[in-house]
Amino acid sequence: MLRLLCVLVVSAVFADRATYYNYQVRRVVPENQEQLKVLNDLEAEPNGLYFWVRPSRIQKAVDIMVPPHMLPFFSEIAEGLNLKSEIYISNVQHLIDTERPKVRPTADFGWTDYHTLDEIYAWLDSLVETHPGVVTSIVGGQSYEDRQIKGVKVSFKAGNPVIILEGGIHAAEWISSATVTYILNKLLTSEDPVIADLAQSFDYYVFPNVNPDGYVYSHTTDRLWRKTRRPVGNGCYGADPNRNWDFHWMEAGASSDPCTDYYAGEYAFSENETRSLAEYFKSISDNLVGYLDFHSYSQLLMFPYGHTAEHVSNYDELLALGLEGAAALARNNGTQYKVGSIYEAIYPASGSSLDWVRGNLGAPYAYVWELRDTGRYGFLLPANQIIDTGEETLNSVIVILQEAKRNLQGNTKR
Ligand SMILES: [Zn+2]
Missing domain, CATH: 3.40.630.10 (Zn peptidases)
Structure with missing residues (x-):
């Protein structure tokens, strides 16, 4: 019974882990006040967009993580503003999955892996x-x-x-x-x-x-x-x-x-x-x-x-x-x-x-x-x-x- 409980608890923990499959990070560089204002407004109410680098001033790059279901919305806004966006990261989850070595080094603390x-x-x-x-x-x-x-x-x-x-x-x-x-x-x-x-x-x-x-x-x-x-x-x-x-x-x-x-x-x-x-x-x-x-x-x-x-x-x-x-x-x-x-x-x-x-x-x-x-x-x-x-x-x-x-x-x- 205890063992079953443990299995259930473990799977619940994993089930609750946030995933970012096909989330993209798009880089945009605002070139005028209008573009900057829209980016600032978006950041104030992001509704699921996640600004990895916030908008600040004209010509300063902004990195925005866009969930897959919001890509059409994001593209529409960018096109409407004539704002070029470049895909910096095409699948955030892939980077999460490959960030750390497959086999954790065990010998010593080392600096070949991140630690808890x-x-x-x-x-x-x-x-x-x-x-x-x-x-x-x-x-x-x-x-x-x-x-x-x-x-x-x-x-x-x-x-x-x-x-x-x-x-x-x-x-x-x-x-x-x-x-x-x-x-x-x-x-x-x-x-x-x-x-x-x-x-x-x-x-x-x-x-x-x-x-x-x-x-x-x-x-x-x-x-x-x-x-x-x-x-x-x-x-x-x-x-x-x-x-x-x-x-x-x-x-x-x-x-x-x-x-x-x-x-x-x-x-x-x-x-x-x-x-x-x-x-x-x-x-x-x-x-x-x-x-x-x-x-x-x-x-x-x-x-x-x-x-x-x-x-x-x-x-x-x-x-x-x-x-x-x-x-x-x-x-x-x-x-x-x-x-x-x-x-x-x-x-x-x-x-x-x-x-x-x-x-x-x-x-x-x-x-x-x-x-x-x-x-x-x-x-x-x-x-x-x-x-x-x-x-x-x-x-x-x-x-x-x-x-x-x-x-x-x-x-x-x-
Ligand atoms: Zn920081």
């Missing part, structure tokens, strides 16, 4: 064992479903200036968490003297999964889930945790509709995850010099602000250093990044963790990466690109940390 939340948390625990006196377990906050926002602190000597690494705030962006763990591992194990020196020069607070409920849900139920998992009304779930921080909340690029993917929440810090994490960040902010946040996709390296086109006080330095970082990133594989403030480089977006950290805690080196790729895989970057992504991204992180270190020593380069 439990696997990542167990690996973090193992670091405390393997690096005694250097790695300690920390809890940055609590989720709606009562999971810990687990992290580790890496400290080779007391009193170092503080760097925060954050990943996974958007659940679907698995490459974010994978890249954060990749960089963490290198800080602890690399024999490269440059990396070892940087590891010893700062205290690192590392959180690979700051939206744990969403991340679990993206593994068990809906691969493309982005938000938190709190019921928010109208039968919908979750706020966008990167629009929910209490800094110019809801001023730009966020939605008040609970059913959209950019829902900012009922009020700033309505989400347990952002509220508790902000408290934790405050508690470690005395000597905070860097905040490095990882998202996907689009290949952008950005800095504050997102709510305004006005420049942050050290804009020129952040831009120049960002360009140096992007050049270092391109060194291994030629991966090209664009650099700028969030507002300029991607779209106006307020209430992000990056803006809050910079605006409230003053971290001078605050950067956010939109990792690979530029849309052929989008959120579904194959696991066999994790290591190359981690390695090239680390190159840019090194450039930024080296400059932060030089600056702290009062030996500024520019």
Whole structure:
């Protein structure tokens, strides 16, 4: 009887998994105000369309996932507007099915496959064992479903200036968490003297999964889930945790509709995850010099602000250093990044963790990466690109940390 029950439960779980057979991702580039307005209107009431990259301005590409039954509707609108659309992904489910290796590697944590939340948390625990006196377990906050926002602190000597690494705030962006763990591992194990020196020069607070409920849900139920998992009304779930921080909340690029993917929440810090994490960040902010946040996709390296086109006080330095970082990133594989403030480089977006950290805690080196790729895989970057992504991204992180270190020593380069 028990066995039968188990079989039933397992099949129920699989039956409830979201599928995306023959969903396409179409790229359109608005060329005039009319086209942009229609895209903005569509995004405000998407009715089943899912904007992977939102409309922002003329000549800026928009990626829209279109369910098969809506393809005629979508084509009609595009034709009516004389808006050319290109098929970037012809079958989203195919990418979901081939994203991960057929046989899961079992030997060690590795970076050849994406990991579940439990696997990542167990690996973090193992670091405390393997690096005694250097790695300690920390809890940055609590989720709606009562999971810990687990992290580790890496400290080779007391009193170092503080760097925060954050990943996974958007659940679907698995490459974010994978890249954060990749960089963490290198800080602890690399024999490269440059990396070892940087590891010893700062205290690192590392959180690979700051939206744990969403991340679990993206593994068990809906691969493309982005938000938190709190019921928010109208039968919908979750706020966008990167629009929910209490800094110019809801001023730009966020939605008040609970059913959209950019829902900012009922009020700033309505989400347990952002509220508790902000408290934790405050508690470690005395000597905070860097905040490095990882998202996907689009290949952008950005800095504050997102709510305004006005420049942050050290804009020129952040831009120049960002360009140096992007050049270092391109060194291994030629991966090209664009650099700028969030507002300029991607779209106006307020209430992000990056803006809050910079605006409230003053971290001078605050950067956010939109990792690979530029849309052929989008959120579904194959696991066999994790290591190359981690390695090239680390190159840019090194450039930024080296400059932060030089600056702290009062030996500024520019
Ligand atoms: Zn994101």
